[in-house]
Amino acid sequence: MPLQTGFDNEKYLAEQTAAILDRVNRFGNKLYLEFGGKLLFDYHAARVLPGFDPNVKMRLLQKLQDKSEVVLCIYAGDIERKKVRADFGITYDSDALKLIDDLREWEIEVVGVVITRYENQPAATIFKNKLERRNVRVYTHPFTKGYPTDIDTIVSDDGYGSNQYIQTTKPIVVVTGPGPSSGKLATCLSQIYHEYRHGVHAGYAKFETFPIWNLPLKHPVNIAYEAATADIRDFNMIDSFHLEAYNEKAVNYNRDVEAFPVLRRIIEKITGKHSFYKSPTDMGVNRACSGIVHDEAIRKAAIQEIIRRYFRYTCEYAIGFADKETVQRVELLLEDLNAKPEDRIVVKHAREAALEAERNGKGNEGIYCGAAIELADGTIITGKNSPLMHAASALVLNTIKYLAKIPDALHLLPPNIMESISHFKKDVLRGKRVSLDLEETLIALSISATVNPAAQMAVEKLKELSGCEVHMTHIPTPGDEAGLRKLGVNLTSDPDFSTKYLFGR
Numbered sequence: 001m002p003l004q005t006g007f008d009n010e011k012y013l014a015e016q017t018a019a020i021l022d023r024v025n026r027f028g029n030k031l032y033l034e035f036g037g038k039l040l041f042d043y044h045a046a047r048v049l050p051g052f053d054p055n056v057k058m059r060l061l062q063k064l065q066d067k068s069e070v071v072l073c074i075y076a077g078d079i080e081r082k083k084v085r086a087d088f089g090i091t092y093d094s095d096a097l098k099l100i101d102d103l104r105e106w107e108i109e110v111v112g113v114v115i116t117r118y119e120n121q122p123a124a125t126i127f128k129n130k131l132e133r134r135n136v137r138v139y140t141h142p143f144t145k146g147y148p149t150d151i152d153t154i155v156s157d158d159g160y161g162s163n164q165y166i167q168t169t170k171p172i173v174v175v176t177g178p179g180p181s182s183g184k185l186a187t188c189l190s191q192i193y194h195e196y197r198h199g200v201h202a203g204y205a206k207f208e209t210f211p212i213w214n215l216p217l218k219h220p221v222n223i224a225y226e227a228a229t230a231d232i233r234d235f236n237m238i239d240s241f242h243l244e245a246y247n248e249k250a251v252n253y254n255r256d257v258e259a260f261p262v263l264r265r266i267i268e269k270i271t272g273k274h275s276f277y278k279s280p281t282d283m284g285v286n287r288a289c290s291g292i293v294h295d296e297a298i299r300k301a302a303i304q305e306i307i308r309r310y311f312r313y314t315c316e317y318a319i320g321f322a323d324k325e326t327v328q329r330v331e332l333l334l335e336d337l338n339a340k341p342e343d344r345i346v347v348k349h350a351r352e353a354a355l356e357a358e359r360n361g362k363g364n365e366g367i368y369c370g371a372a373i374e375l376a377d378g379t380i381i382t383g384k385n386s387p388l389m390h391a392a393s394a395l396v397l398n399t400i401k402y403l404a405k406i407p408d409a410l411h412l413l414p415p416n417i418m419e420s421i422s423h424f425k426k427d428v429l430r431g432k433r434v435s436l437d438l439e440e441t442l443i444a445l446s447i448s449a450t451v452n453p454a455a456q457m458a459v460e461k462l463k464e465l466s467g468c469e470v471h472m473t474h475i476p477t478p479g480d481e482a483g484l485r486k487l488g489v490n491l492t493s494d495p496d497f498s499t500k501y502l503f504g505r
Contacts, residue, residue, distance in 0.1 A: 004297040007051035009059075012291030017063050019285045020207070024067070024171050026276075027203025030195065032188040033285075035176035036208030040102050045209050047490065048224045048302040049292070058106050061174065069109045069170045071191075072096060073177035073184050075116050076124035085178060089485060093127050095178040100136065111173075112137040112166050116183025119143075139164040144186055148262050155269040160193035180232060185263075193270050204267065206256075206284045211236045213250045213281050214289045220302035222251055223333055227309040229253075230329040231322055242279035250281040304469075306333055307344045311492035315475050318495035344492065346372040346471035349380050351494075353391070354473040357384035367474070369498055371395040373489065374469040375403075386435065388418060390498070391472060392480040393441035396465070396487070403461040404454070412455045413444050437479030465489055474498035 024031045037045070039057050046054045053059065061068055078092045085095045100110050113131055115124050118140040128138045141163045146153025153159050166187075173191070175184045188204050195202040210225035222236050234253050241260055242250040260280040267275045277283050292298060310330045316322035334340060342348060353370030369391035372382045381402055383395025397412055406412070421444060422434045436444065442462075448455040466488030474496045476484065484491050 004294055005051035006294035006297030006301065007049040007291045008293045009051070009053045009056050009291060011293075012287060013056065013060060013063070015287040015290040016060055016285070019287050020060075020064065020172070020205075023203070023205045023285050028201045029171045030173075030200055030202040031171065032173050032175055032191055032202060032204050034184045034188050034204070034206045034208075035174050036180075036184070036206060037210065039174075039176045040099060042209070044224075044228055044305070045288075047305045047308070048221050049288070049298055050301045051293075052291070058102075058108070061108050062106060064172060065108065067170055068172035068174055069111050069168060070103060070174045070176060071112055071114060071166055071168070071187065072099060072110060073114045073116055073175060073182045073187050074127075075177075075182045076118045076121045078179065078182070079115070079124045079127050080121045082123075083179065089481065092178040092182075093123075097131075099176075099178065110136070111168055112139055114139045114141055114166070114183065114187050116141050116186060117143045139166055141183065141187065141190065144190075147186075148259070151262075151265050151269050154266060155193060160190040161197075163190040163194075165194040166191060180229070180234075185259075189263075189266055189270070192267070196270055201271070204283070208284060208286060209288050211251045211253055212288050213239070213252060213284060213286060215251065217249075217251050218336070220299045220306070220337060223337065224302040224305045224309075225253070227306040227330050227333050230309070230313065230333075231326045239279050239281045242281040245278035245282075250279070252280050256280040256283075303337055303339050304344060306330065306337070307339065307341055308490065308492050310334060310341055311344075311471075311494070314495040315493055318475065318497075344469070344471060346374050346380065346469050347492075347494075349382050350471040350473050353382035353384050357386075357391075367498060367500065369472065369474045371470065371472045373399055373465070375399070376464070376468065385498070388422075389436040389441060390438060390477065390480055391474070392438040392476060392484060393436050395470070396438060396441065396462075396483075397445075397458075399465065400458040400461040403464055404457040406454050406458060410454055412452070412458050413441070413448050414452070417444055417448060437477050438483030439479040442483055462487060 020033065040055055042054045042057065046052045074092060074096050083092045084090065085092060090098070096113065103110050113136060115128055115138065118124055119142065128140065131138050144154055145159050145162070175188050177184050192202045192204060211222040215222055217236055217238060226235055234255060236251055236253050237257055239250040239252040239257055242248060257280055264275050264277060313322050313327045313330055317324060317327050349372035350370045353372060354368050357370060358368040369385040370382060371391040372380055373395055374380055381395065381399045383391050383398050385391040385394065401408065401412065421436060421440065426434045445455055445459060449459045468489050470484060470489040470491045472493040475493050475498060476491070477498060
């Protein structure tokens, strides 16, 4: 069944804005605000907090537009190893370029890009040149000398003092970046060091949605954060500093709690006075809990997200991107919640579709693939692969025919178009696989729509697939994955390959 709304964006915006403005005032009108998580298109938050606007943080920045500007950080090592943002299927450096474009569209000023832990890596240097030749200011920061134990060196001309100073003019400087470990914290502290040298008593705060500090440690929403960061070994814990200072339980994650003593000493060394921060939770300005209006809805949604993460990691393990420990960690999280992968309703239906294809002998290369989608009203539609098309293609065509109330016997893709594409792939391009992947199918559908009114009606229904749940029994091919991503579905798959070939044909 469709998930119930569990989050109120307007209530959240009001409380979050007030919390940030209050923190700015505590620091004499100059705050470096580290934005953890995703600034734009925060689909993880939207999935675990049904009703959450993926761009609500941008709406927040728009409310503070006259007071804020943005510094974007990216770790040179992520550029070098071409780390990928999974929900967009693009590398972190490409995501940084996209983020700059998106911020400009929202009329938010980007004052500069910082390449952190820069050591003249070739790919990072090319990225730097690309930005500078498009008139984007770029700063390079090396690894901070003395970090993390030698405070005297860190807070000196040899430490933060060796970093380029970023000129800022507004009270709130949002420091963000693609993914974790991008160097946001080091950039904030470096800037505060330089600000104090210029006589400006700037401060630091952290804005991060997860874990939600005033939800229970074992709440599914917080466990979903652990699942999302299983590959980098983050885990949630009770903030012992907060408990000691206030006799109040607060949830934080291991890296923040472990780093707090050093971070507090660095801040006190820079400012020359005791920090009023008594815990890492104190440093945060997270008011996400205020927007939660239906706890049961977010619990159910969070468990579903953990299951999605499980499937993602099992597939990444199959293709060599993840290790076994990552998969095992998420398995343990599911066990703790008494949940299993089959609790994702589309999984069972996709597997049944694959078995039906096998019974009918309709597959491709002797491999039988199934796919299933859950629509907004809870309806389940399935699709199977065949010599003509991939399971994802069949699934989407079946679904939009259902939504447009088109009889099953009516073809959306005329046989002559199918034959022409198959001939082109096999005889002209000399491909081994002639069945249509989803991207190819969508292109063929758009062509058919110019002469086929039924196809045109079906095309208009594609928009209704956004946000729907989809499962496939095999890892999608690049064309299937790209097509499903553009449709905006939440995709999972079993860790099996859809072809016997090691290299795609």
